[in-house]
Amino acid sequence: MSQESVITFPLFERRNGLVCAFSTRFGGYSTGEYAGLNLGRNTGDRAETVTKNRDYFFRQIAVRAEEVACGEQIHSARVACVDRPGTFLKTDALITRQKNLFLAVVTADCFPLFLFDPVSETVGVVHAGWRGVQAGIIENVFQILAGTLQINPGRLLAAIGPGLQAECFEIGEDVFRLFARSYLYPHPRADKRFLNLRQLILDKLREQGVAPAHLEASSECTHCLGDRYYSYRRQAKNSGRMMGIIGIR
Numbered sequence: 001m002s003q004e005s006v007i008t009f010p011l012f013e014r015r016n017g018l019v020c021a022f023s024t025r026f027g028g029y030s031t032g033e034y035a036g037l038n039l040g041r042n043t044g045d046r047a048e049t050v051t052k053n054r055d056y057f058f059r060q061i062a063v064r065a066e067e068v069a070c071g072e073q074i075h076s077a078r079v080a081c082v083d084r085p086g087t088f089l090k091t092d093a094l095i096t097r098q099k100n101l102f103l104a105v106v107t108a109d110c111f112p113l114f115l116f117d118p119v120s121e122t123v124g125v126v127h128a129g130w131r132g133v134q135a136g137i138i139e140n141v142f143q144i145l146a147g148t149l150q151i152n153p154g155r156l157l158a159a160i161g162p163g164l165q166a167e168c169f170e171i172g173e174d175v176f177r178l179f180a181r182s183y184l185y186p187h188p189r190a191d192k193r194f195l196n197l198r199q200l201i202l203d204k205l206r207e208q209g210v211a212p213a214h215l216e217a218s219s220e221c222t223h224c225l226g227d228r229y230y231s232y233r234r235q236a237k238n239s240g241r242m243m244g245i246i247g248i249r
């Protein structure tokens with residue numbers, strides 16, 4: 001497996017001006033538990049090191065820190081349409097039509113979801129953890145894309161990055177009760193329950209009208225691939241974060 005600091009999605013390649021990337025742990029300046037390319041602030045890692053790491057990542061994808069918009073990310077279902085860089089409070093999904101504005105999502109196990117409409121050149125990013133997905137963040141995003149912005153979901157492209165896959169996504173009884181049985185990942189131990197969140201996100205995208213051929217989903221597990229990704233499940237409060245970026249140059 002390669003030791004690139006940046007992964008991309010074949011679905012989004014060869015699209016004029018489109019930048020879509022997701023970071024790995026490789027490269028960067030963090031040490032100890034955070035070793036590698038930690039891009040998350042509020043992780044316990046040194047702030048100046050995270051800034052250096054972010055500069056490194058942004059250089060790799062030819063984006064400047066001043067061009068980036070990011071939600072505060074509180075595991076909510078709140079979506080914001082944005083036209084300027086900066087941090088957007090209490091927001092877990094961002095949408096823009098602004099060129100040279102790059103939308104960011106910061107994750108460790110939650111799924112980063114990237115959206116692109118090639119016709120209107122609209123991009124979106126979603127912090128898709130179980131709380132936000134269960135609270136309807138994907139439906140809320142499509143209400144804006146298909147409703148307010150009049151985008152035909154049938155031409156939209158959607159990519160899901162690495163996250164906590166079903167075989168590692170153990171949930172308690174309280175969480176289990178919130179989801180349909182079909183998303184319970186079968187496991188030999190009857191007293192354990194696992195959630196297939198990636199499948200749920202894929203099904204929700206299809207329900208919203210995204211064509212199967214326009215969907216791409218990473219099967220990489222942040223929990224299993226410890227050298228490659230940070231995982232909150234695995235590292236708890238000492239976990240770093242990856243960053244996903246989408247925007248049009």
Ligand SMILES: [Zn+2]
Nearest residue numbers: 168221223224
């Ligand atoms: Zn795993």
